[in-house]
């Protein structure tokens with residue numbers, strides 16, 4: 350099964366509601382899609398999210414990286430030779446992790462199709478079903494409380510609350526949400542780099558004193574401020590999870606060895622796909638550091654690949670794969686079933702897609 354053609358297109362999926370974090374506001378998913386065709390007639394797809402404020406990747410840079418740098422390096426290679434394909438993707442261009450992720454996802458799908466096994470089974474086959482949280486965008490406390498009640502009505506047992514715009518208001522946000530949903534729902538916070546280290550410590554200690562019972566806090570301070578991240582980790586009891594501070598396996602080693610965070614968030618758009626995500630899992634296993642699997646604003650296409658990885662690894666204990674749950678519609682036919690919080694992996698080969706709608710390829 351040899352790679353014959355790689356085409357780059359676009360997928361558009363409207364969101365149920367504008368997605369707001371301390372870093373950005375997004376109204377609709379507009380991601381790059383890659384289509385890989387083999388000499389045997391097999392077809393696979395991958396997706397890349399242009400999260401410029403986190404990865405530096407834009408739709409233009411993703412398209413260019415795939416067409417001009419990555420694709421020419423792997424056309425003609427056999428899917429049986431995963432090691433060579435992955436090395437070439439990695440070395441074709443530095444950074445550009447979202448572009449690499451899209452191609453890596455399509456190649457792993459073909460790998461599963463080649464052996465006619467669902468990808469999660471080839472990667473470890475740990476479980477067939479995983480449970481995701483749902484993200485609540487940062488807004489006025491009353492609106493966030495209403496959104497949280499809606500999420501609980503949809504069956505979500507864990508909510509990921511976006512904070513980090515204003516620490517005083519963040520306290521009010523969490524109080525309003527706790528008052529609205531009670532204490533049987535797990536709350537995890539994501540500040541998306543929005544606080545200063547001392548500010549984070551003061552705020553999180555107050556939340557501890559109030560008994561808000563926060564499961565974990567994601568990326569409280571700037572991605573580059575590892576000393577600040579460690580300061581927060583050392584000075585609060587709530588577990589701290591590194592997100593924007595960890596892209597590569599090398600980043601994970603550094604964070605873990607310096608005990609700068611308690612947990613690590615793996616996202617395919619940061620690692621450059623499954624190949625490097627597996628290396629982070631191995632590092633985390635060695636040190637016994639549990640991981641979250643997360644996503645950017647991605648449709649079911651690339652989130653399905655992350656779900657397969659999550660279902661294959663014991664060290665991934667926290668699931669933030671809510672991209673499809675935030676979308677108004679699902680253009681992906683086949684693959685894992687996303688029933689809001691419940692994700693059931695497919696039994697057919699690879700990622701199991703039958704059809705991808707809302708795609709456009711310019712010739």
Ligand SMILES: C[C@H](N)C(=O)N[C@H](CCC(=O)O)C(=O)O
Pocket residue numbers: 370373400484509539541592643644645646669670671672
């Ligand atoms: C969508 C997911 N639950 C999430 O919150 N991801 C963000 C980044 C999303 C983005 O800006 O596209 C995160 O974990 O920081």
Ligand SMILES: [Mg+2]
Pocket residue numbers: 539541567568592593614
């Ligand atoms: Mg995050």
